[in-house]
Amino acid sequence: MISKRSDGYHEYCGCIHIHTTDSDGTKPLEEVADIASATGLDFILVTDHMTLKARREGKEGFYKNTLVLIGYEHNDKEDCNHYLLFNTEDVLSPELSPQEYVAEGKRQGGLGIIAHPDEIRPRLGKYPSYPWLAWDAEGFDGLEIWNQMSEWMENLKPYNKLKMVFSPRKFMRSPTDRILQKWDDLNQKRKVAGLGAIDVHGYPYRAGPIRITIFPYKVQFRSLRTHVLIPEPLSRDLETAKRQVYDAIRDCRLFVSNYRWGDASGFEFRGLGTNEEVISGESLEFSPDTILAVKIPERGGIRMVVNGRTVSMTEGKSLDFKATEPGLYRVEVYKGERGWIFSNHIRVGV
Ligand SMILES: [Zn+2]
Numbered sequence: 001m002i003s004k005r006s007d008g009y010h011e012y013c014g015c016i017h018i019h020t021t022d023s024d025g026t027k028p029l030e031e032v033a034d035i036a037s038a039t040g041l042d043f044i045l046v047t048d049h050m051t052l053k054a055r056r057e058g059k060e061g062f063y064k065n066t067l068v069l070i071g072y073e074h075n076d077k078e079d080c081n082h083y084l085l086f087n088t089e090d091v092l093s094p095e096l097s098p099q100e101y102v103a104e105g106k107r108q109g110g111l112g113i114i115a116h117p118d119e120i121r122p123r124l125g126k127y128p129s130y131p132w133l134a135w136d137a138e139g140f141d142g143l144e145i146w147n148q149m150s151e152w153m154e155n156l157k158p159y160n161k162l163k164m165v166f167s168p169r170k171f172m173r174s175p176t177d178r179i180l181q182k183w184d185d186l187n188q189k190r191k192v193a194g195l196g197a198i199d200v201h202g203y204p205y206r207a208g209p210i211r212i213t214i215f216p217y218k219v220q221f222r223s224l225r226t227h228v229l230i231p232e233p234l235s236r237d238l239e240t241a242k243r244q245v246y247d248a249i250r251d252c253r254l255f256v257s258n259y260r261w262g263d264a265s266g267f268e269f270r271g272l273g274t275n276e277e278v279i280s281g282e283s284l285e286f287s288p289d290t291i292l293a294v295k296i297p298e299r300g301g302i303r304m305v306v307n308g309r310t311v312s313m314t315e316g317k318s319l320d321f322k323a324t325e326p327g328l329y330r331v332e333v334y335k336g337e338r339g340w341i342f343s344n345h346i347r348v349g350v
């Protein structure tokens, strides 16, 4: 947690998309919360398949310094179109179509995030894919631009299986171009948050005679993280804290990082106009003096992206980029070839 950054926000770092023994995860919620807290996470968003049992049992709240919020993962009748839903009254009907559960979640004031939209491996086989196909659905708040499980599965090949199993985090590269482009396109119409998700289950895995857990919770909590920016410190009151985190996601006041390449806490992306200063999720007027300012905690390769096009690449700890055109600006930071930090958009003159 970084309290009061130089942009005036309080930063909280968490992990999203977590399964427990309430569905196909391998550890009970209390144990997962303990691991999150020992790893130093400020919050986790738990999402078991089609159940809110733990929330009904009053298990949301602070576990030491970690806020545990409970939503669930909805799927359609074909087990496709997985959707993370928070703050709904209950689990929605399994009979609904994706368009219907997205709309109903919205109607109930829920927060909805499209899960692993980008899985392209075959639907049939040992590890089927669960892509998002219902792009005409209206009312989702965000999507996972980077899902650790999808990326790992897509890269899993017979010749690298053992390496992949023993060092799962080493193989993480970055969000795919396909999904980044989709996300940029969606944002042309309206604000859609881009999140990082771990989709952790802690599956046991057999590799010949060896049985190990791939992606133990502890390891996953040290990989893809979502950092939210909140104007006031996170409340210790559950309902208030919940609103603070959900609003930050809905408003795109967030960035994604891969902790394996370094702690990205303190990353800043600001839009500086003549009389105003904004962060991601916000808009400002376009003028030739508008600056997009980036600061990162350690050196990295900084790329400025406008409407999906990379317009500047530099190596260092900061970048002041003069806006060249109205559009959607976002930042990617790399450590070598590996994606480290992905901001959400600042809207300049649009
Ligand atoms: Zn899923």
Ligand SMILES: [Zn+2]
Binding pocket: 017, 019, 073, 199
């Ligand atoms: Zn899942």
